[in-house]
Amino acid sequence: MIEKLVTSNLKMGVIAGGQLGKMLIQEASKWDISTYVLDPDEGCSARNVASVYVKGDFNDFDTVYEFGKRVDILTFELENVNIEALQKLKSEGLKIVPDPDILALIQDKGLQKEFYAKHALPTSSFICCENEEEITEALQTGKLAYPFVQKLRKGGYDGRGVSLIHSSEKTLLDGTSVIEQKVDIDKEIAVIAARNSAGEVRCFPAVEMTFNDETNLVEEIFCPANITQEEAQTAEALAIDIIEKLDMVGLLAIEFFIDKQGQILINEVAPRPHNSGHHTIDSVVTSQLEQLLRAILDLPLGSTKLTSASVMLNLLGEAGYEGPVYYEGFSECLAIDGVKIHLYGKKSTRPSRKMGHVTVLSDSVEHAFKKADQVKNILKVKSWEK
Template identity: 55%
Template sequence: MGELVTSQFKLGIIAGGQLGKMLSLAASNWDVKTYILDKDLHCPAAPCSTEVIAGDPLNFDDVYQFGQRVDMVTYELEAINTDALKKLVLEGRPVLPEPEALEVIQDKGLQKSFFSDHDIPTSNYTLFSNKTEIEAAITAGSLSFPFVQKLRKGGYDGRGVSIISSQADLERIFDAPSIVEDPVPIQSEISVIAARNPHGEVKCFPVAEMEFNEQANLVELLVCPSTIDSSIQDEAVAIASHLIDSLKLTGLLAIEMFLDTSNKLWVNEVAPRPHNSGHHTIESIVTSQYEQLLRAIFGFPLGSTHIKMPSAMINLLGEPGVEGPVKYEGLSQCMEEEGVKVHLYGKKTTKPFRKMGHITILAPTLEEAKAKAKSVKSKLKVTSWKSH
C-alpha cells in the first residue's frame, strides 16, 4: 500500500479493549477511520472509533461479515476465528498480521514447536492432553516437581498458568490440552517488541524490564531502558528480529523473555499485537508501538525507536476485594508530579486486579522515574463508589 492514507480508508480492528482504543487514537492522526468488532458496544475503544459492530471474534460469520465491511483487518487479541480470516484473505481482503502466524501463536504447543524448529531458545517442554496423562507421568517418574503447566489455548494475563511444586498442588492441574515446562531460575523478565513491514524491514523497540505482581501475575512496574548488560540486550533484540522474520509476520510481535541466573535468555511467550509492555512508547519513544503497527501493516517505512527519555510504567489494577462502578483515588496528587502521564481505559466497572489504566512516568534518569513511580503507586488507588 504505502499511499493509502485517505479519509475514506476503513481499518477494521477485531476487539475494542484498551489496545484497540490506543490504536484507534493513533490511526486518527492519519485520518484513518477505525471500525471495531466487539461483543460490547460500549467497549473502551467505542468513543475513539468511527463505529463499533457487535460481534464475537470467535464466531466465523461475525468475523467474516465484519471483514467484508472494511478495507483491512487487524486485531488486538489472539482469540479469533482464523478460518474466517483466511477466507477474507483468499477473497483479497488484507488481514495483518497474517492468519497463519496467528494460528501458531494461538496454540502454545505449536508456538513451542515453532521455537524449537527455528532455534529460538526456550525451556524444555512436554505436551499433555489432560490431567490424567500428567498424573500418570508423575507416577511413572518421567515428570518431577516443580513444573509449570500452561493451557495450550485461551490463557492470557496470567490466566491458564499453574505452578505445580508438590503433591499438594495436584488439584490445581488443568484438565485440558496443555504444555508442561521446566521452571527457569529467573533473574529478570524482559520484553522486546519487534515490528516488520511487508518489505521485510524489521525494527525493535529498546528492551523493557518488568516486575510482576505475584498475586495477579500481571506486570506491576516496567522500566525502559533496561538495566541488564548491554550485550544481553543486543542478544534479546537479535532473537526478537529472528523470530518475527521466521514467522514472516507483518505487524508487531511482542516477545517476553526470561533472563536466568546464568545470564541465559529464554523466550517465554509471544503476542502478535500491541502489548502491555509497550505502553510507555507513547511518550518515551519517538514512534509509539501503535504508530509502528500502522506503519508496518500499511507498508510504510518503520519509525524511529530512539528513546526520548527514560521511563517507568505502572499498571492501574483494581484493588483486591473491590468490585463496582470505578473510582480513582489520588489522581490529582499524582498529576502534581512532573512527567506523569495518565491513561484511563474507560472501563466503567472495576474488579480485583482488572487493568483499568496505566501511568507512564518520564524523568531525566531511570532512578528518578522509578522513584516517582513508587510515589504514584502509593497515592493512586482504583476503588469503587460502592465502597464509599
C-alpha cells in the same frame, strides 16, 4: 495506499475493542483513517473512539467474516479470534495483518514451543500433554519433575491459564497443556519487534518487568532494562530472528526469561500491541501503535530511539471495590513532574481489573522509580459503591 490515506477512504477493522484497540484507533485517527471495531461489549473501551462500532462475538465465524467484508484492512488486539473466518477472508483477498496462519500458530502455546524447537531457538524444555493422566504418567516415568509450569495451550492471557505446580497437592488445570520445567528466573524482559512488507525490521529497546506474585499480572515495566549490553543485543537479535523466521508483517512482542546462569530463554510471543510497550507512547520517538500502523500500511518504520527513561505502572482495581469507578489521587499525581496517566474508559471497576496505566518519565530509571513509588501510594482505583 497513500492515496486512500489522504482521501480518508481507508477503512481499518480492529477485532476486539479493549484498551489496545482503543489506543490503536486513537493513533489511526491522527492519519484520518476510518476505524471499525468488533466487540461483544457495548461499553468496550474503543467504542467511543471508533468511527463505527459493531457488536458481535469475535469467536463466531459468520460475525468475523461479515465484519471483515466491511473493511479494507483487518487487524486484531487479541489472539482469541475465529481463525477459519480470517483464513476465508484472506483467501478472498482481504489484507489481514498479522497473517491468520501466524495467528493460528501463536494462539496455540504448544505450536509456539514446537516452532522454537524446530528452529533451534532457546526456550525452556517442555512436553505437550492432552490431559491429567498424561502429566501423571510423565511424572512417573521421569520425563517430568516438580516444580513445573502448566500452561493451557489455548485461551490463556494475563496470567490466566497458567499454574505453577510444586507438588501433587496442587490441582492441575483442566485441558490440553504445555508443561515446562520451571526456570530459575533472575529477570524477565521483553522486546517488541516490528516488520513491514519490505522486510524492514525495527526493535524497541528491551524493557524489564516485575510481576505481582498473587495476581501474576505485570506490576512495573521499566526502560532501559537493567541488563548488560550483550544481553540486550542477544534479546534483540532473537526478536529479529523470530519475526523473520515467521515471515511476519506487524508487531511482535517477545517475552524472555534470563535465568540464574545468564541464559536468555524465549517465554512467549504476542502478535499485537503489548502491555510491555505502553511506555513507548510517551518515551520513544515512535510508539508501538504508530509503528504497527506503519507496518500495516507498508510505510517506512519509525525511529525507536528512547527520548526518556521511564517506569510504567498498570492501574488495577483495588481489592474490595466493585462498581462505578473513580480515581482517588488523580490530581495529586498529575502535579508530579513527568507523570502521564492513561485511562482506558472502563466505567466499572473490580479487583485487579486493568483500568489504565501510568508512565513516569525522568532522566534515569532510578529517579523515575522514586516518582512511581509516590504514584503507587497516591493513585487508587476505587468505586463509589464499596
